[in-house]
Amino acid sequence: MAADATRSHGRVTPPDTFEPFLTAREVADRLRIAPCTVLRYFDEGVLPGRRLRAGRCRPVRFRWSEIEAALLTEDRGG
Numbered sequence: 001m002a003a004d005a006t007r008s009h010g011r012v013t014p015p016d017t018f019e020p021f022l023t024a025r026e027v028a029d030r031l032r033i034a035p036c037t038v039l040r041y042f043d044e045g046v047l048p049g050r051r052l053r054a055g056r057c058r059p060v061r062f063r064w065s066e067i068e069a070a071l072l073t074e075d076r077g078g
Helices: 024-031 035-044 064-075
Strands: 006-008 011-013
Touching: 024 035, 024 064
Parallel strands: none
Antiparallel strands: 006 011
16 A cells, blocks of 8 residues: 555545556657657656566656656756
């Protein structure tokens, strides 16, 4: 159980700040670029993300709030 989740009557209640992970395609749609560009930016360290597991097929997932923060930092010359 996550540290910030609470247990109520045998059920686990997720925190109010839950943010779903996005695929490269979903991030690409929001940024209006190609999914392969999102993955290239991830590989280059421009966009933050996470590899879900080890192995040959290792999908990457992103959080929109982290993408926005990274883009704002880049925009400010950081």
